[in-house]
Amino acid sequence: MITLRGVSKTFEGKRKVTALDHIDLTIERGEMASIVGPSGSGKSTLLNLIGGLDRASAGEVELDGQTLSSLxxxxxxxxRRDKIGFIFQFFNLLPTLSCLQNVSLPLHLRGWPRKKVEARAQELLDLVKLGARVEHLPDELSGGERQRVAIARALSIYPPILLADEPTGNLDTNTGAEILKLIHDLHSRLGATVLIVTHDKAVAESCPRTIHIRDGKVFEDVRR
Amino acid sequence: MILLRLISWPYARKHLLRVVLTMAGIVLGVAVFVGMHTANQSVLAAFHQTIDRIAGSTQVQVSSGEAGFEEDVLERVRALPEVRAAAPVIEAAANTGQGNLLILGVDMLGDRSLRNYDMEDSDEAIDEPLVFLAQADSLIITKTFADERHITTGAKISMRTMQGDQVFTVRGIMKPGGLATAFGGSLAIMDIYAAQKVFGRGFKFDRVDIALEDGVSLDAAIAKIQALLGPGFQVEPPSSRGQQFEATSSIYALASNLTSVFALFIGMFIIYNTFAIAVTERRSEIGILRALGATRGQIRTLFLTESAISGLAGTALGVLFGIALAKGMAGYISGLLSDVYGVAQGASEVTPEPWLLAAASAMGLATSLIAAVLPARSAAGVDPVKALQKGRLQSLSAGENRTRRLWALACAMASAVAFLFSNIGWIFYGGYLLAVLTAVLLAPAMSLWFAKALRPVLAGLRPVEGTLAADSLIQSPRRTSGTITALMLSLALVISLGGLARASYDSLTEWMQIALSPDLFVTTAESITARSFVFPESVGEGIRKVEGVQQVQFVRTVRVPVKGVPIMIVAIDIASLANHVKLPLVEGDAATMYDEAEAGRGVIASENFARLHGVRFGEVLELAGPAETLHLPIIGIVRDFSDQQGSILMDRELYIRAWRDNAVNVFRVYLKPGADEARVRQTILDTYGSQQRLFVLTNKDVRAFIIRITDQWFGLTYVQIAVAVLVAILGIVNALTVSITDRRRELGVLQAVGGLRNQIRHTIWMEAVAIGVIGLGLGLALGAVQLYYSVEVARRDLIGIEIGYAFPFQMVLILTPIILSAALVAALGPAESAVRGSLVEALEYE
Structure with missing residues (x-):
């Protein structure tokens, strides 16, 4: 379960910017939710805090009862490595690594033996239907294929939480739909908690729950 | 220009550290070039100024090498109608109770028509030259020397002379200016006839200074005097002096040129690396500019201009550092030369000449521009569409260039062909250049190969971090190949210089073992090379009678012009020499050589004389002494380290005949078996030391002295080595700094997907150490090749001696931990910045 209690995030600079302002939110285990809002509303910041990429200025973020600020x-x-899988809008694949190597990366970081790593990476690439392109470099793939590699990497340890920041934002409509279908499919098969930040109304509405953020606050929380 | 202000300047400001590190190669290269040349030129200029000041209004000087000549030459010259004034001179360095002085022995009666003695207080000794003459203990010193030591007129200065310890009285102090400023004021005037006794010159003068009558042509007068005296005399204007000094300092100039060129060459790779990475990093910026209408030419110009500015800024800084370096080096060089010339020649002004500044600017600018040509071309070739697609081509392209490997192969083959014809100078140097070029072209491929070979080793050490580190090198060879190339070149330079030094010491030790066989050396100074004072033969005859002495060899060493160059003649009893010493033979037959030389039918040339001056075995040399001009063939070439410019060994009898000079510089004393060395030494000192200036050096003392002098000469080599190591370290720091910036997102992703801080740190550290290992491997390999060429360059053009090839394994043992530690230390900062930065920012695209 993901719990946010009074979470705020401010950026100090020439001008102080409040990206998130006292957010209280609970997302149940296995839930799939979308986070929407205009640009600059704080959606990505919210995702970064949940994913432990950034720290809250105030309040608590709790994952399965573990308070992140105390870590x-x-x-x-x-x-991050045991519980979270990230999918980025611009894929963030390492350009010099092959598909297989990109997917293997989180497993290597856990110190898995090479053979086991390769077997799992191959399995995941098969899952995202890229089993035949394991040796290709990211530059040799289309946008949709690259995002699929990124998804396979995010799933490498079958994380209980999958965070996707505009996963279809850099893809055409058809490819976007394909990726969305894949995420839904994986959600139902793996039972992970999935949070998707998106601008795309169709993507947002495909999720059972949509959290609207505006000016750093939860403006609306819709369950379908 | 507007692009420069809007695009380049903010980028440079943001990456200030990188800009500074990039310029460092240029700064170092230019600093070494400007520093060493300025120091050399300043010392040389000061030396020439000293010659001018000592010369006064002298127009022509007559000498016979360092051997001196009989007094009658003065009268013969004076009798010529063209000569207005002629004055004899004895010039010698001496250590006194008050410090080292260059003593000018002059005839006060006639010398004032040539030199101006502007005295502090009027003194009768000077106003009335006959009084000065009558008082043989008179000495005139300079105001500078007097003030520094708080000496006034009437003060006493002690000196060990060839007539024993003597006390001289200061009878005059010269005002600062003109003559009194020569050698920084460390100059004293003595009556010439007193000087003859003090320095053991007998009835000889070192030279005659001449002023010509008004309207007499200098060339005509020189021709007439030369015709009068014969070929055994050098008749030339004072400006011709200092040839030896120039030859000595020119070795420095050549060595420093090599170091600066190498530093710049290495700097070129550092700049190339930085620009190549900058182009990758700025692809989207270039894409935007192109989309907004910038032409390819404008983009190319932008990068080249950035490089030119960086080159010029580096040059400017290099010049400043160079001047500072020159000030330190001038002291070092003059100190070194003072060992050779007796008195330190300080450089009063250390300023670079305009041509040097122009050359340095051209070098700095050209290096920077050449390094940026390829990255600028790649920037100009950026496809705006691709560049603007986020997430594409964010790193330097992987993959090796096949064309480059083919070029490497072509260069290697050409170098091998050149090797076959390396007896021709330009082909040899061409082959050398091609060998280095081969290594440079092959470096990326070799780095890749090395990285692959290291992968299992690194993975074995730390499975995750080791694999990631090795993969980073394997997948982006271009990111590090520039650094590895720079490292390789630096280390190759270090190895070749170190190897050269090692081999030189080995050769020298071997030579000392053979040539320096006497038990004792009786000399006129603590230094075996000093030649200011000389012994009469009678001292040697006396030493022969000392109990325990088996044999005494009389050695006279004088520098005389041979083929227009001052060369050291070593006159010794060849028969006696052959009994004790078998000099390493380079060419000829030992038995015939010694027999013919003993009979006076030929001379023995040293290997360095033959090589440096293009003299061959069998060639007939003209050796002109005041009494006779000898035409003698070279009957043998031997390895001899007596002098840097080479030496000629001849039988002493022959020398005495031609030069009418039976003085002795050193007595080489062999003891009877079982004789007590200390006792014999003390007996010689007791018997002769009180009567005259005399030092008895043991074999160990002489060897230690030679090693000390050699160490000083190699001081420059160590500076070069330090520069090369510094450049190598600089290259690693630069590469890692830019590499981490380049990989900021990549490292961010690693952390985002679960890489612990320590894992990231260790990955970067291992990568850095792997760069060090690869650079070391390639550097040692190229160093082994370069050492061969360096030995050849030394043999052909530097010292003229074949010193043999000896790979400096000891140096490798020292160098390995230094480079690997430097690599690790260089990685600490970048690694910390990589793990401490904001993850969110690292993963952002805008």
Missing amino acids: NDDELTKV
């Missing part, structure tokens, strides 16, 4: 950097990394 040091290495503990936070361990949370």
Whole structure:
């Protein structure tokens, strides 16, 4: 379960910017929700805080009862590596690594033996229907294919939480729909909690729950 | 220009550290170039100024090498109608109770028509030259020397002379200016006839200074005097002096040129690396500019201009550092030369000449521009559509260039062909260049190969981090190949210089073992090379009678012009030499050589004389002494380290005949078996030391002295090595700094997907150490090749001696931990910045 209690995030600079302002939110285990809102509303910041990529300025973020603010950097990394899979809008694949190597990366970081890593990576690439392109570099793939590699990487340890930041934002409509279908499919098969930040109304409405963020606050929380 | 202000300047400001590191290669190269040349030129200029000041209004000088000549030459010259004034001179360095002085022995009666003695207080000794003459203990010193030591007129200065310890009285102090400023004021005037006794010159003068009558042509006068005296005399204007000094300092110039060129060459790779990465990093910026209408030419110009500015800024800084370096080096060089010339020649002004600044600017600018050509071309070739697609091509392209490998193969083959014809100078140097070029072209491929070979090793050490580190090198060879190339070149330079030093020491030790066989050396100074004072033969005859002495060899060493160059003549009893010493033979037959030389039918040339001056075995040399001009063939070439410019060994009898000079510099004393060395030494000192200036050096003392002098000469080599190591370290720091910036997102992704801080740190550290290992491997391999060429360059053009090839394994043992530690230390900062930065920012695209 993901719980946010009075979470705020401010950015200090020439001008102080409040990206999130006292957010209270609970997302149940296995739930699939979309987070929507205009640009600059704080959706990505919210996702980054839940994913432990950033720290809240105030309030608590709790994953399965574990408070993230009390963790040091290495503990936070361990949370990311054991519980969270990330899907980014611009894929963030390492350009010099092949598909197989990109997917293998989180497993290597856990110190898995090479053979086991390769077997799991192959299995995941098969799952996202890229089993025949394991040796290709990201540059040799289309946008949709790259996002599928990124999804396979996010799933490498079958994380209980999958966070996707505009997963279809950089894809055409058809490819976007395909990726969305894949995420839904994986959600139902793996039972992970899925949070999707999106601008796309269709993507948002495909999720059973949609959280609207505006000016750093939860403006609306719709369950279908 | 507007692009420069809007695009380049903000980028440079944001990456200030990188800009500074990139310029560092240029700064170092230019600093070494400007520093060493300025130091050399300043010392040389000061030396020439000293010659001018000592010369006064002298137009022509007559000498006979360092051997001196009989007094009658003065009268013969004076009798010529063209000569207005002629004055004899004895010039010698001496250590006194008050410090080292260059003593000018002059005839006060006639010398004032040539030199201006502007005295502090009027003194009768100077106003009335006959009084000065009558008082043989008179000495005139300079105001600078007097003030520094708080000496006034009437003060006493002690000196060990060839007539024993003597006390001189200061009878005059010269005002600062003109003559009194020569050698920084460390100059004293003595009556010439007193100087003859003090320095053991007998009835000889070192030279005659001449002023010509008004309207007499200099060339005509020189021709006439030369015709009068014969070929055994050098008749030339004072400006011709200092040839030896120039030859000595020119070795420095050549060595420093090599270091600066290498530093710049290495700097070129550092710049190339940085620009190549900058182009990758700025692809989207370039894409936007192109989309907004910037032409390919404008983009190319933008990058080249950035490089030019960086080159010029580096040059400017290099010049500043160079001047500072020159000030330190001038002291070092003059100190070194003072060992050779007796008195330190300080450089009063250390300023670079305009041509040097122009050359340095051209070098700095050209290096920077050449390094940026390829990255600028790649920037100009950026496809705006692709560049604007986010997530594409964010890293330097992987993959090796097949064309480059083919070029490497072509260069290697050409170098091998050149090797076959390396007896021709330009082909040899061409082959050398091609060998280095082959290594440079092959470096990326070799780095890749090395990285692959290291992968299992690194993975074995730390499975996750090791694999990631090795993969990073394997997948982006271009990101690190520039650094590895720079590292390789630096280390190759270090290895070749170190190897050269090692081999030189080995050769020298071997030579000392053979040539320096006497038990004792009786000399006129603590230094075996000093030649200011000389012994009469009678001292040697006396030493022969000392109990325990088996044999005494009389050695006279003088520099005389041979083929227009001052060369050291070593005159010794060849028969006696052959009994004790078998000099390493380079060419000829030992038995015939010693027999013919003993009979006076030929001379023995040193290997370096033959090589440096293009003299061959069998060639007939003209050796002109005041009494006779000898035409003698070279009957043997031997390895001899007596002098940097080479030496000629001849039988002493022959020398005495031609030069009418039976003085002795050193007595080489062999003891009877079982004789007590300390006792014999003390007996010689007791018997002769009180009567005259005399030092008895043991074999160990002489060897230690030679090693000390050699160490000083190699001081420059160590500076070069330090520069090369510094450049290597700089390259690693630069590469890692830019590499981490380049991989900020990549490292962010690693952390996002679960990489612990320590894992990221260890990955970067291992990658850095792997770069060090690869650079070391390639550097040692190229160093082994370069050492061969360096030995050849030394043999052909630097020292003229074949010193043999000895790979400096000891240096490798020292170098390995230094480079690997430097790599690790260089990685600490970038690794910390990589793990401490904001993850969110690292993963952002805008």
